[in-house]
Amino acid sequence: MPAVPASEAKPARSFAVPKRKRSLLLSIWPFVALAIVQTVLAISSLHILGAMRAFSSGESQWSKGQKDATYALARYAVSGDPAAYEQFHQGLHIPMSDMQARLMLEDRGYAARPQAALLLLQGHNEPEEINALIWLTVYFKNTDSIGQLLARWEDADEPLQELQTLAGDIYSCLQTAPPTPEQKQSWLAQINGLQVQLSEAERAFNKVLGDTSRAMNKWLWSINIGIALAMLSLLMGHTWRLQRKTARAEDALDLVSERASTTLAAIGEAVITTDAAGHVMYMNRAAEELLGESLEQLVTTELVQHIHAPPSFAGSDRDTAIPLVQTAISDALQGREHPRDTIFRLYDAQYHVREVRLAFTPIGDDTGTTEAVFVLHDVSQEQSYIRELAWQATHDQLTGLVNRYEFERLLGVLLAQTKDARTPATHHAIMYLDLDQFKVINDTAGHIAGDAMLRAMSAMLQRCLRSGDTLARVGGDEFAILLTQCSFDEAKRIAEQIRDAAQNVRIQWGERSLSAGISIGLVKLAAPLASVEEVLRVADMASYGAKQRGRNNVYAYDPGVDQEIARYVGEMEWVERIKAALEGGHFCLYSQSIVALSPAADDIAGGGQHIEVQIRMRLPDGNIISPVLFIPAAERYGLMPMVDRWVVKQTLQTLAHLQKTAQTPAISCCAINLSGTSLGDERLLDFLQAQIAFYGVDPRTLCFEITETAAITHLPNAIRLVKALKAMGCRFSMDDFGAGVSSFGSLKNLPVDFLKIDGAIVADMLNEPAHRAMVDAINHLGHALGMTTIAEFASTPDIVDTLRDMGIDYAQGYAVGRPQPFSDAVATPASDQVH
Numbered sequence: 108m109p110a111v112p113a114s115e116a117k118p119a120r121s122f123a124v125p126k127r128k129r130s131l132l133l134s135i136w137p138f139v140a141l142a143i144v145q146t147v148l149a150i151s152s153l154h155i156l157g158a159m160r161a162f163s164s165g166e167s168q169w170s171k172g173q174k175d176a177t178y179a180l181a182r183y184a185v186s187g188d189p190a191a192y193e194q195f196h197q198g199l200h201i202p203m204s205d206m207q208a209r210l211m212l213e214d215r216g217y218a219a220r221p222q223a224a225l226l227l228l229q230g231h232n233e234p235e236e237i238n239a240l241i242w243l244t245v246y247f248k249n250t251d252s253i254g255q256l257l258a259r260w261e262d263a264d265e266p267l268q269e270l271q272t273l274a275g276d277i278y279s280c281l282q283t284a285p286p287t288p289e290q291k292q293s294w295l296a297q298i299n300g301l302q303v304q305l306s307e308a309e310r311a312f313n314k315v316l317g318d319t320s321r322a323m324n325k326w327l328w329s330i331n332i333g334i335a336l337a338m339l340s341l342l343m344g345h346t347w348r349l350q351r352k353t354a355r356a357e358d359a360l361d362l363v364s365e366r367a368s369t370t371l372a373a374i375g376e377a378v379i380t381t382d383a384a385g386h387v388m389y390m391n392r393a394a395e396e397l398l399g400e401s402l403e404q405l406v407t408t409e410l411v412q413h414i415h416a417p418p419s420f421a422g423s424d425r426d427t428a429i430p431l432v433q434t435a436i437s438d439a440l441q442g443r444e445h446p447r448d449t450i451f452r453l454y455d456a457q458y459h460v461r462e463v464r465l466a467f468t469p470i471g472d473d474t475g476t477t478e479a480v481f482v483l484h485d486v487s488q489e490q491s492y493i494r495e496l497a498w499q500a501t502h503d504q505l506t507g508l509v510n511r512y513e514f515e516r517l518l519g520v521l522l523a524q525t526k527d528a529r530t531p532a533t534h535h536a537i538m539y540l541d542l543d544q545f546k547v548i549n550d551t552a553g554h555i556a557g558d559a560m561l562r563a564m565s566a567m568l569q570r571c572l573r574s575g576d577t578l579a580r581v582g583g584d585e586f587a588i589l590l591t592q593c594s595f596d597e598a599k600r601i602a603e604q605i606r607d608a609a610q611n612v613r614i615q616w617g618e619r620s621l622s623a624g625i626s627i628g629l630v631k632l633a634a635p636l637a638s639v640e641e642v643l644r645v646a647d648m649a650s651y652g653a654k655q656r657g658r659n660n661v662y663a664y665d666p667g668v669d670q671e672i673a674r675y676v677g678e679m680e681w682v683e684r685i686k687a688a689l690e691g692g693h694f695c696l697y698s699q700s701i702v703a704l705s706p707a708a709d710d711i712a713g714g715g716q717h718i719e720v721q722i723r724m725r726l727p728d729g730n731i732i733s734p735v736l737f738i739p740a741a742e743r744y745g746l747m748p749m750v751d752r753w754v755v756k757q758t759l760q761t762l763a764h765l766q767k768t769a770q771t772p773a774i775s776c777c778a779i780n781l782s783g784t785s786l787g788d789e790r791l792l793d794f795l796q797a798q799i800a801f802y803g804v805d806p807r808t809l810c811f812e813i814t815e816t817a818a819i820t821h822l823p824n825a826i827r828l829v830k831a832l833k834a835m836g837c838r839f840s841m842d843d844f845g846a847g848v849s850s851f852g853s854l855k856n857l858p859v860d861f862l863k864i865d866g867a868i869v870a871d872m873l874n875e876p877a878h879r880a881m882v883d884a885i886n887h888l889g890h891a892l893g894m895t896t897i898a899e900f901a902s903t904p905d906i907v908d909t910l911r912d913m914g915i916d917y918a919q920g921y922a923v924g925r926p927q928p929f930s931d932a933v934a935t936p937a938s939d940q941v942h
């Protein structure tokens with residue numbers, strides 16, 4: 108799965124739970140504190156209230172006891188009944204126990220709790236209230252209200268003790284003698300007096316107890332209400348802060364979400380969010396455009412329905428492709444990475460195919476992936492550019508065929524396979540096809556016609572091929588065919604079939620019907636041919652061989668049998684020799700006289716010598732090599748511009764020397780050949796002007812020879828060159844006129860001075876009336892256009908005489924002058940033997 112970088116693809120798994128817990132504790136701690144305070148307060152309140160209630164119920168037991176005691180004592184004093192005395196003691200025991208308990212607690216504090224509790228129990232206090240009683244007495248004795256309460260309790264101590272003493276006295280008296288009525292009256296009065304004191308003390312205690320209870324109540328109320336209010340205000344404050352925080356968070360969230368949706372809507376990438384099962388939950392605008400449907404239409408549908416297999420699976424049907432995409436999506440949902448360069452195919456609602464790179468980011472928590480964000484990058488355009496570029500890099504624009512580069516690659520693969528496998532190489536063959544005289548179509552009908560012819564030829568070639576064969580356009584008018592698993596005989600048959608079919612390829616161009624022959628070099632892929640370069644070189648040579656056989660031919664070459672190709676391969680060796688000659692100075696110049704056939708013509712030449720310089724190669728053994736042997740190789744392998752420049756330089760240098768030494772007769776016209784390729788070189792004019800200036804040669808002594816075909820091929824450049832050099836005083840010759848497809852119209856455009864009639868026509872004109880007529884016609888044409896005519900190959904005196912009779916101005920050939928080294932041009936006559 109492509110796409111999102113790995114870092115993006117990592118699930119967002121860090122969740123700050125402990126932090127959240129901490130912040131929760133931080134925010135609720137005031138409430139916790141208040142709740143604790145409130146609880147403590149409530150417990151304390153209950154305790155205090157319980158203790159107050161214990162005091163109250165203790166007091167009632169105390170009151171009852173003391174009253175019982177005083178009543179029983181009064182009865183005893185009157186009746187002397189021992190049962191009454193016993194009742195007195197039982198009644199007095201209650202307040203006396205309470206008193207002792209209080210005294211102990213006041214004295215020893217909480218340490219006296221066990222004994223005090225026992226005494227209080229004897230004082231008829233409720234057992235469950237005793238602890239509260241002790242607690243309040245011990246811990247609150249110093250408070251104002253409890254202090255007062257205990258003080259009032261103490262007020263009863265003295266009357267009680269006096270009552271006990273009085274009871275003792277009465278008992279003693281009654282044991283000794285019966286009391287007198289006065290004695291009884293006195294005792295009753297004392298008992299009554301003590302009873303009053305005790306009742307007052309009790310009343311005072313009850314009042315303080317009531318006051319304390321109320322105060323306590325009030326205090327507890329206030330505290331509770333205060334705490335409740337504090338909690339309420341805290342709660343309100345907290346809630347208010349929380350609300351503000353929430354509102355701020357909501358605002359921020361709204362802003363973030365608005366920003367996110369604006370950003371998502373604005374970005375060009377399609378963004379789709381799915382749930383953990385891959386159902387669409389959200390799509391931005393780009394995604395809607397990409398899928399051709401809106402979010403409303405696609406929400407809850409499965410994303411997999413809209414993404415199909417990678418283009419490499421284009422051939423497979425939908426059913427086999429879908430699992431692949433499903434795997435990719437489920438991998439994405441599980442956070443597994445996919446190769447980023449995988450490109451998926453996607454169909455929109457209208458079934459238009461888009462190619463996308465898929466990137467994903469799973470979103471999840473501790474439980475796993477809950478959602479996934481898919482980013483779909485539309486690479487359709489990019490992919491089609493890549494395909495287009497790949498096509499352009501391997502194909503020829505004009506014909507749509509495989510180009511040379513791709514052909515070489517395929518050939519290399521085939522050769523490697525042949526080497527690796529045991530498949531015999533003899534089953535393969537390569538054809539190299541070169542159209543014949545194609546230049547003529549271009550030159551006469553124009554490049555567009557030439558292009559049409561190339562297209563027609565490539566269509567014809569395609570028709571002739573078997574399936575599996577590879578056809579390529581490997582050069583301007585050159586094609587190559589790789590015939591795999593094809594016997595050499597079968598390959599020859601196909602080659603012949605192509606040659607025949609080529610003759611029937613015709614294109615209608617205006618009123619003309621254009622056609623071209625084809626020269627085919629056929630090579631069997633067999634040892635010793637091992638490399639692509641070797642195979643192509645030999646195949647090229649084979650097609651050259653076909654040309655040499657007169658064009659429109661098939662030259663079949665079996666490396667194991669045939670030797671003739673070696674001759675063409677040998678041409679390659681010339682290339683090396685030419686280069687070496689240029690570098691090592693093995694070239695030399697010869698000159699051949701061009702002789703006037705009439706006095707008038709001699710005048711035109713200006714009385715001096717008229718010569719043509721020609722190049723030769725000097726071998727290390729001293730032999731001189733004719734240009735016929737190396738010029739074709741130089742032309743074929745693009746060395747002519749260098750050769751021409753060497754000739755120009757060398758000629759000007761020699762001329763300058765001759766002019767300086769004032770040799771006679773002076774050279775009044777020196778012809779230098781310029782090849783077609785040089786003529787097409789736009790920098791040639793600058794070079795010639797610079798060289799003429801450098802050597803200081805009189806431009807009027809220079810004549811440049813150009814061929815008709817070269818001039819027509821590079822007509823604009825040729826016209827520019829001719830005009831510029833003629834303006835300097837140079838002259839021009841149209842060489843080999845009559846050899847090619849002469850376009851007399853071109854002569855009008857090129858204001859040349861000399862018309863050189865092609866030697867091939869001149870050589871046999873005495874035997875060939877047609878050639879004689881042609882020579883005559885060209886002579887007349889030249890004169891009609893104001894040109895001087897020269898006949899080449901004037902090899903015999905008869906020919907010279909005939910030419911003179913015909914009115915030709917000049918003759919060149921062995922009969923009037925053989926080529927001789929240029930430096931000897933004036934001093935010695937020509938004598939060197941030329942090979």
Ligand SMILES: Nc1nc2c(ncn2[C@@H]2O[C@H](COP(=O)(O)OP(=O)(O)OP(=O)(O)O)[C@@H](O)[C@H]2O)c(=O)[nH]1
Nearest residue numbers: 541542543544545546547549554555557558583584
């Ligand atoms: N129309 C057209 N011409 C092209 C194209 N590429 C190269 N050429 C021309 O094709 C011609 C090839 O010429 P050559 O193969 O050297 O010569 P030729 O005239 O075919 O002669 P031979 O091969 O010797 O029979 C040249 O004139 C090129 O300018 C092209 O794409 N379209």
